[in-house]
Amino acid sequence: MTITKTKNVKTEQRTKILTGNHAAAHAFRQAKVGVVSAYPITPQSPVVEKIADFIAKGKLNARFVKVESEHSALAVCCAASATGSRVGTATSSHGLMFMYEMLPWASGNRLPIVINLATRATGAPWSVWTDHQDFITVRDVGWIQLFCENNQEIYDTNIQAFKIAEDPRNFLPVIVGYDGYILSHTMMPVILENQAEIDEFLPPLKHHINLSDISVVKGIDPVTTPHIRDRGNEGTAPGYFEYRYALQKALENSINIIKEVHDDYTTKFGRSYGNGIFKTFKADNADTIIFAMGSVAAQARVAVERLRDSGTKIGLVSLKLFRPYPAKELRDYFKTKKAIIVFDRDIGYGYEGVLSYELKSALYNLPEAPFIKGFIVGLGGRDITTDHIIEGVKIALKQKESGIISQKTEFLGLKLDELDFLK
Amino acid sequence: MVNVLDLPEEELIYPGTRACAGCSMALIYRIALKALGKNTIITVPASCLTVLHGMQGFCTTKVSVLHTPFATTGASASGIVASLEDKGLNEDINVVAFAGDGGTVDIGIQSLSGAVERGTNFIFACYDNEAYMNTGVQRSGSTPPGAFSTTTPDGKIGYKKDMPKILEAHGVPYVATAISSYPLDLYEKFSRAKEIYGPKYIHILAPCPPGWGYEPKDSIKIGRLAVQTGFWPLYEVIEGKFQLSKDSRRYLDPKKRKPIEEYLSLQKRFRNISDEIIANYRDYIDNLWKDIKTRTKEEN
Amino acid sequence: MTDTKNDYQKILGSVQKPVKGEAGKTGSWSPKKPIIDIEKCIPAKSGKPSCFNCWLYCPEAVVSRTIPPKIDFDYCKGCGICMEECPVKAITMEEVSIE
Numbered sequence A: 001m002t003i004t005k006t007k008n009v010k011t012e013q014r015t016k017i018l019t020g021n022h023a024a025a026h027a028f029r030q031a032k033v034g035v036v037s038a039y040p041i042t043p044q045s046p047v048v049e050k051i052a053d054f055i056a057k058g059k060l061n062a063r064f065v066k067v068e069s070e071h072s073a074l075a076v077c078c079a080a081s082a083t084g085s086r087v088g089t090a091t092s093s094h095g096l097m098f099m100y101e102m103l104p105w106a107s108g109n110r111l112p113i114v115i116n117l118a119t120r121a122t123g124a125p126w127s128v129w130t131d132h133q134d135f136i137t138v139r140d141v142g143w144i145q146l147f148c149e150n151n152q153e154i155y156d157t158n159i160q161a162f163k164i165a166e167d168p169r170n171f172l173p174v175i176v177g178y179d180g181y182i183l184s185h186t187m188m189p190v191i192l193e194n195q196a197e198i199d200e201f202l203p204p205l206k207h208h209i210n211l212s213d214i215s216v217v218k219g220i221d222p223v224t225t226p227h228i229r230d231r232g233n234e235g236t237a238p239g240y241f242e243y244r245y246a247l248q249k250a251l252e253n254s255i256n257i258i259k260e261v262h263d264d265y266t267t268k269f270g271r272s273y274g275n276g277i278f279k280t281f282k283a284d285n286a287d288t289i290i291f292a293m294g295s296v297a298a299q300a301r302v303a304v305e306r307l308r309d310s311g312t313k314i315g316l317v318s319l320k321l322f323r324p325y326p327a328k329e330l331r332d333y334f335k336t337k338k339a340i341i342v343f344d345r346d347i348g349y350g351y352e353g354v355l356s357y358e359l360k361s362a363l364y365n366l367p368e369a370p371f372i373k374g375f376i377v378g379l380g381g382r383d384i385t386t387d388h389i390i391e392g393v394k395i396a397l398k399q400k401e402s403g404i405i406s407q408k409t410e411f412l413g414l415k416l417d418e419l420d421f422l423k
Numbered sequence B: 001m002v003n004v005l006d007l008p009e010e011e012l013i014y015p016g017t018r019a020c021a022g023c024s025m026a027l028i029y030r031i032a033l034k035a036l037g038k039n040t041i042i043t044v045p046a047s048c049l050t051v052l053h054g055m056q057g058f059c060t061t062k063v064s065v066l067h068t069p070f071a072t073t074g075a076s077a078s079g080i081v082a083s084l085e086d087k088g089l090n091e092d093i094n095v096v097a098f099a100g101d102g103g104t105v106d107i108g109i110q111s112l113s114g115a116v117e118r119g120t121n122f123i124f125a126c127y128d129n130e131a132y133m134n135t136g137v138q139r140s141g142s143t144p145p146g147a148f149s150t151t152t153p154d155g156k157i158g159y160k161k162d163m164p165k166i167l168e169a170h171g172v173p174y175v176a177t178a179i180s181s182y183p184l185d186l187y188e189k190f191s192r193a194k195e196i197y198g199p200k201y202i203h204i205l206a207p208c209p210p211g212w213g214y215e216p217k218d219s220i221k222i223g224r225l226a227v228q229t230g231f232w233p234l235y236e237v238i239e240g241k242f243q244l245s246k247d248s249r250r251y252l253d254p255k256k257r258k259p260i261e262e263y264l265s266l267q268k269r270f271r272n273i274s275d276e277i278i279a280n281y282r283d284y285i286d287n288l289w290k291d292i293k294t295r296t297k298e299e300n
Numbered sequence C: 001m002t003d004t005k006n007d008y009q010k011i012l013g014s015v016q017k018p019v020k021g022e023a024g025k026t027g028s029w030s031p032k033k034p035i036i037d038i039e040k041c042i043p044a045k046s047g048k049p050s051c052f053n054c055w056l057y058c059p060e061a062v063v064s065r066t067i068p069p070k071i072d073f074d075y076c077k078g079c080g081i082c083m084e085e086c087p088v089k090a091i092t093m094e095e096v097s098i099e
Helices: A020-030 A046-056 A070-082 A093-098 A102-108 A133-137 A151-166 A195-201 A240-269 A295-309 A327-334 A354-363 A386-402 B024-036 B048-052 B070-086 B101-106 B109-117 B163-169 B183-195 B209-213 B216-228 B246-252 B260-264 B275-298 C042-046 C053-057 C081-085
Strands: A014-018 A035-038 A063-066 A087-091 A114-119 A144-147 A174-179 A188-192 A278-281 A288-292 A314-319 A321-323 A339-344 A371-377 A410-412 B040-044 B064-067 B094-100 B122-128 B174-179 B199-205 B235-238 B241-244 C015-018 C032-036 C091-095
Touching (some): A014 A020, A020 A046, A020 A114, A070 B070, A070 B109, A093 A114, A093 A133, A102 A240, A144 A240, A151 A195, A195 A240, A288 A386, A295 A314, B024 B094, B024 B183, B040 B070, B048 B094, B070 B094, B070 B101, B070 B122, B101 B109, B174 B216, B183 C053, B216 B260, B246 B275, C053 C081
Parallel strands (some): A035 A063, A288 A314, B094 B122, B122 B199, B174 B199
Antiparallel strands (some): A144 A321, A278 A314, B174 B235, C032 C091
């Protein structure tokens, strides 16, 4: 056997035992972000603590702007991005909601910013535990929204997120969501790829604005009118309507780019997450599908095994890309299925679970549309057990069979009977 | 003291902006940009200056401008500075936030305080026209007592926030007050500020013809009266050291100050001001100058 | 409306470019324009660069720092500040017809 001194790429991979938060921080380090700005909030804080540590130890050459609020955090990110740097932040729940004003600002200005969102319930009352309400609530602001099921996926998705965001066909900001505590604070083995390979996959950002180049004078984000502006020889300028049309088209088009980036990543690093849009588990030959996201999907994998043991032809579709909503892809996949049971760790208050009603809308008018039934689970960190999911599947299939479909929003795992004042 | 000929002849704003006739903010901005020069990036929240910058596709300045939501001016400047540091360009480019009084003393105070506390190397300039003029003259934390606004039809009750003092309390290396009526003083202050490393704050009173209720031609005269009555002292605090500016020095002598009524009576917003509030103004000015006198003695 | 060539990809962040007269010919805002009496104007009389208050105080940058100062009526909004600030009262506001 001859030992050569050739640089072996594989040996430079490192497997580390990391929390989800630290997996995100390592991804930021390896993406060589130029500016980070964040404000502490549970359960996100360890992401930015780790980034501060990387900077202090010289492992990351970035500016960390330690702001006085999340609103400022995203404002710093927007300005730093417009000045031409690769930027990112992390937040949770109230932090994301406090950023709200800046979210459509970032997407409207087409700034390729990445936010890591360690999901957490929204008050009142206070809860630091996970649900997907924060993630769901920002669905209409024009960001790409991806969700992760494990810590490796958090790392891989973050690297992909910068590539997706900065693609000149896109120039769109990205939120990478993962369940607070369940992933954010749980250690798992994570493969960190070697830096040269990451650099090759993710070349430096070429920003479409780049204020740092002062040789070209630009006014950014002026007041727009409802009309096209025509100044004759000096040219024309789009109205608000055209800007927002372009944003929508970019989002629609980004689905293909997201798939492309995912496939390139898979080719290079060997790990894949379904088709980059959704992941399936024993679903291809199943009649009945559980549809869920993040921690709920992870738990549903166990339920699928158990239900299959008892003879139900069931599988799981775990949604990874929530915005832009992959309606066409889901429609294609679900058109031959008989029943879909949706478990939402969120709720469109006053209506039902958001994943549930959006899926209904996506499958509307299919010649043989599957039966769809949604359940609300796990708000504010309430445990989601395999039994809850199995119970939900059974209730749904019974309703399907009987034809008596409850239109009520049903909660699984409620414990009203344990409240003494209700007895 | 600079001479008019020391100012660069080149204009960094094109004529034909949307600013009202006689707008002192336009003058302030014009003079400030002369001091700052072309190697400057400006960030601006929702304000009259957004209007001056022009609309949709076309702008008015020869320096780049980043508009940003109302509350974020300090943060936006921080982001520009951080990115320039990331790119190693921070030595060459001035980052300047330009906000109105609402964007500074009210909705913008948090991000300004944060940016300053972090030691961000930038200039924050507040042009203070003493109300939300861009939205139609609603009162702000910087509206003076007794002034009419569309939300204080009987005159404002309360005080005008002393924002320069608040910034001074942050321990920033440079705080100054200025006014459009003394453009050479204004020019000097911006010139000085850009040579200092760290956060710089310049608070500029900006008379507003439609908002204050006077003829556009009187913009300079009214502002001068603000100084001559002692209501708006021009000063600098450099590294904590108080320095009364040349144009205000003579008003250390109370006899040299013009009666406050001369300032108030020219403005329709004070038409219904009570004698009691006018008396309060006199007390306010007396106390203000006692403090200035003490500081001038102790710190020089 | 076409988007077959992915035209939308060219409509990115809302970026402006600098132009003169962004708000149009603002000279049309007021028929009154400052007229400088060369007999009184300090730099015009002395032939030396001096005073230039009209240039200094103009909010609109429409006065030139020349001898004598020239005013761009295409963009002068007629505020009258230069008239007020002229130390020798060399400026009067007069109705001028502008096409």
